[in-house]
Amino acid sequence: xxxxEEIRKFITTNFYVADTAKLAxxxxxxxxxxxxxxxxxxxxxxxxxxxxxxxxxxEMLPENLDSVRNLTAFVERKRSSPVVAKTG
Amino acid sequence: MNNAIxxxxxxxxxxxxxxxxxxxLVCQQQRLxxxxxxxxxxxxxxALVRRGVERGDRxxxxxxxxxxxxxxxxxxxxxxxxxxIVNPLMKADKLTYLLNDCRAVALITDGHLTPIFADAAAKxxxxxxxxxxxTFDESRxxxxxxxxxxxxxxxxESRGAPPARRCIDIDLAAxxxxxxxxxxxxxxxxxxxxxxxxxxxxxxYLENVEDDVILSVLPMSFDYSxxxxxxxxxxxxxxVLERSFTYPAQVLKVLVDEGVTGFPGVPTIFAMLAEMKTLxxxxxxxxxxxxxxxxxxxxxxITMLSDLFPKAAIYSMYGLTECKRCTYLPPxxxxxxxxxxxxxxxxxxxxxxGEDDRKLGPNEVGQLVIRGATVMKGYWDKPEATAKKLRPxxxxxxxxxxxxxxxxxxxxxxxxxVGRMDDIIKSRGEKVAxxxxxxxxxxxxxxxxxxxxxxxxxxxxxxxxxxxxLEKGVSMSDKDIVRECQRRLENFMIPKHVVFVxxxxxxxxxxxxxxxxx
Numbered sequence: 001x002x003x004x005e006e007i008r009k010f011i012t013t014n015f016y017v018a019d020t021a022k023l024a025x026x027x028x029x030x031x032x033x034x035x036x037x038x039x040x041x042x043x044x045x046x047x048x049x050x051x052x053x054x055x056x057x058x059e060m061l062p063e064n065l066d067s068v069r070n071l072t073a074f075v076e077r078k079r080s081s082p083v084v085a086k087t088g
Numbered sequence: 089m090n091n092a093i094x095x096x097x098x099x100x101x102x103x104x105x106x107x108x109x110x111x112x113l114v115c116q117q118q119r120l121x122x123x124x125x126x127x128x129x130x131x132x133x134x135a136l137v138r139r140g141v142e143r144g145d146r147x148x149x150x151x152x153x154x155x156x157x158x159x160x161x162x163x164x165x166x167x168x169x170x171x172x173i174v175n176p177l178m179k180a181d182k183l184t185y186l187l188n189d190c191r192a193v194a195l196i197t198d199g200h201l202t203p204i205f206a207d208a209a210a211k212x213x214x215x216x217x218x219x220x221x222x223t224f225d226e227s228r229x230x231x232x233x234x235x236x237x238x239x240x241x242x243x244x245e246s247r248g249a250p251p252a253r254r255c256i257d258i259d260l261a262a263x264x265x266x267x268x269x270x271x272x273x274x275x276x277x278x279x280x281x282x283x284x285x286x287x288x289x290x291x292x293y294l295e296n297v298e299d300d301v302i303l304s305v306l307p308m309s310f311d312y313s314x315x316x317x318x319x320x321x322x323x324x325x326x327x328v329l330e331r332s333f334t335y336p337a338q339v340l341k342v343l344v345d346e347g348v349t350g351f352p353g354v355p356t357i358f359a360m361l362a363e364m365k366t367l368x369x370x371x372x373x374x375x376x377x378x379x380x381x382x383x384x385x386x387x388x389x390i391t392m393l394s395d396l397f398p399k400a401a402i403y404s405m406y407g408l409t410e411c412k413r414c415t416y417l418p419p420x421x422x423x424x425x426x427x428x429x430x431x432x433x434x435x436x437x438x439x440x441x442g443e444d445d446r447k448l449g450p451n452e453v454g455q456l457v458i459r460g461a462t463v464m465k466g467y468w469d470k471p472e473a474t475a476k477k478l479r480p481x482x483x484x485x486x487x488x489x490x491x492x493x494x495x496x497x498x499x500x501x502x503x504x505x506v507g508r509m510d511d512i513i514k515s516r517g518e519k520v521a522x523x524x525x526x527x528x529x530x531x532x533x534x535x536x537x538x539x540x541x542x543x544x545x546x547x548x549x550x551x552x553x554x555x556x557x558l559e560k561g562v563s564m565s566d567k568d569i570v571r572e573c574q575r576r577l578e579n580f581m582i583p584k585h586v587v588f589v590x591x592x593x594x595x596x597x598x599x600x601x602x603x604x605x606x
Contacts, residue, residue: 013567016574030334031200033177036579041360057364058337063601065335 001038003051004072010046015039016069025069031064040065047071095253095280096318097165099287100126103324107298112321115155115329122324125159127247132163132219133476134245136194139217139234143168143254145193146263149284149553150183150205152176152198153308153331156221156238158317160196161308165224165261165280166250169193172275175309177578180207182273188213190263190275190468196238199224206232251326257281263468264311266409267512267519270271276409277470281316285461286412289434291319293416294350294377294403300325301351301374303343305333306358311409312381316352333357341371351397354382354517358389359547361396372397378515381413382517383549384505387426404429406505411489412479414438415503428502436460440497441490448496453506458493459488494547512601513542513550518580520552522602525583528576529554532569534562539592539600543585554583555605564588 001073012020016036023081029035035043040053043065044055053066064074103112104126112122120128141147147164148498151157157173170408176185176198182231183204187195191214191437198204199222209218219235219241229235243258261283263275296302304327306313320327328346329338334441343351343575353361358380360375361367375397385404393402402422406429407413417430432438440454448454458480466474470494481488494506513520522540529538537556558564566586573582593601 011414016571016579030331035199036177036332036334039579057366060337061335062338 003075004068006050007071007075008068010043010050011035014042014046023068026067027061030066043071047075051075051079053054094284095127095165095255095257096283096287097250099318099322100129100162101250101574103321107262107324110324111157111326113158113327113329114342115153115158115327116331118155122154122321125162127376128159129162129166130250131242131245131247132159133166133240133250133336135219135236136163136167136169136217137251138235138245139194139241140217141167141169141194144260144265145169146190147171147194147196148187148190148192150176150178150201151197151221151404153304153313153329154198154221156196156198158327158329161314161317168251168254168259170260170263172265173309173314174265175307175578176201177307177580178204179576179578180204182450182522182578183208185442186212186265186273187215188229189273191527193217194219197224202228209233213279214433244350247603255280257377258285260465262314264409265309267521267524268371273373274470274473277465278341278412278466279465282462282464284411285435287315287322289436289462290315290413291322293418294319294379294533296320296323296325296350298324300349300376301328301347302352303328303330303339303346303348304353305330305339306354309331310382311412312352312354316350324475333360336360336364337366340367343375344370344372349374349376350379351375351400352379352381354380355385355389355549356516358385362389362392367396367539373399375400376420377401379405381407381522383514384427388569390422390426406430406503408489408491408493409459410491411436411460413462414456414458414491417502421502425498425502426469427504428498429505430502432458432460432503435464436462438503440495449498453494453496455509456491456493456503458491459486463487463489511542513540513552515542515545515548515550515552516580517549518578520581525552525573525577525581527567528573529556531576532572534559534564535569537592537600539602539605540583541602541605543606545584548584549584551584553585553587555587555589555592557589 017023104122109121111119113120147169149160170399184400194217196219202224206228215233218232222236257280262278265273265275302316304313304316308314317327378400401419404417406415415430437459439457442448442454478487492509496504525540526538529535536559539555543553545551569586
């Protein structure tokens, strides 16, 4: 499974997604009410354990975490160049 | 001020008169002036009246913290109606219950909530209109009564003045729904006078001023958050409205950029702050006060907050929806009495009673009773539940509030909260009625019975723990149970711990006995 598929599987398994097939790549978890504040902490733990990256507090931003697409891009950025990460 | 009949929406009207160009609201990257909010709420008020909302009718707002939610609050009051902002996280069954309980005439909501409200609205016969902001799928909403897009509803309506004023200050202004131990949410009825009294009292002890910039990150269905808006507009101050504390770094950036002076939080938010490592980069010097309520503020968080916000006064407070707020600890006492919730707020009186209703002395634990003009008028359509909480007070015709909480006073008259008399779980600052979770669990095919309790949790305060007995031959995992719960319950009610057992202890009358479950 590639990164995007792993992420999608985690989200749809652990959170309530009304129609898993229709979860758009760029659907905002916040807007859709899929993930809330403590849910984000679970996502971060998953990212760190599954992909071996470290998520700093100031990287916990919607641009990095708030959709399947954003999460995938964030993970790929972190893995390819750990020093360069998008921070707020 | 319309001095003869002050109503809650006079706060907005008066601030718009005095400070029309001042930015009142910062939300979702929009900045709205008092004049604009006043004009928009006038238009929506006319739209509501046009669509059949009459004096005293209930208008339910089912939406997140948005510009539309803010406008809807003031518009409903201007339409002489009663506003109920409800939690956008709720699922269809509960929304159906609420719409029918208060016999809502209008529903204001957002397109992304269609999967939930379409169902619920179809089952609510009193609804005359459904006003929807954002984009929505018309095929799913076509059959709902009086469906109209937000923009269309406001487009042709007059912005210059509100509909004719008909209410007086003892009319209802709002219903705030709160959870109870029976599981059915109860609508706390609040008059204009209740809310004016509360807002006046709280702004006075917080020493709010026109220059304040108040942040609100909690849902406005929670009165703590709702009042941040009411108090900001009372003073002609500015409200910075965020949807949640989900992305703390983002909220903190907004807090600094907007020069926030007041930061209301709950222990869950402070716990998240405590875990962040990169806070030194933020300039928090403008924060002049931090407040806490909903659950006890741990001493370690008081220390953390004093270090993090060195210029801020920290207010530990306690209250219930039924009277808005009971007490606050004046900040100068926080080092000496860190576990106290303080003294009665201005214009409120309190005492402690024993089982025989006798007033108790210092250090005796009993039920807290609250007296004052902030005390609710009762629970909507629930006379029995109301009678348990409201009982005659010393002046003929008045009612005082029996809070259902155990507390004690020290020798100096400072209050200490001891515990709830019923068994509501407080998780993430939200109330969870075990019965509501148990009802949801027992409705899952394959579940025979369940018992739900609260267990201590470092971040959540309490976590929801469910003991589940499955029917014979049924096999389910804890993940299955949690997934089924996600379809039926708000996220903060979903059990964190699920334990399967062969049976549950029972009393002699066959009721499940929870004492002994941990």
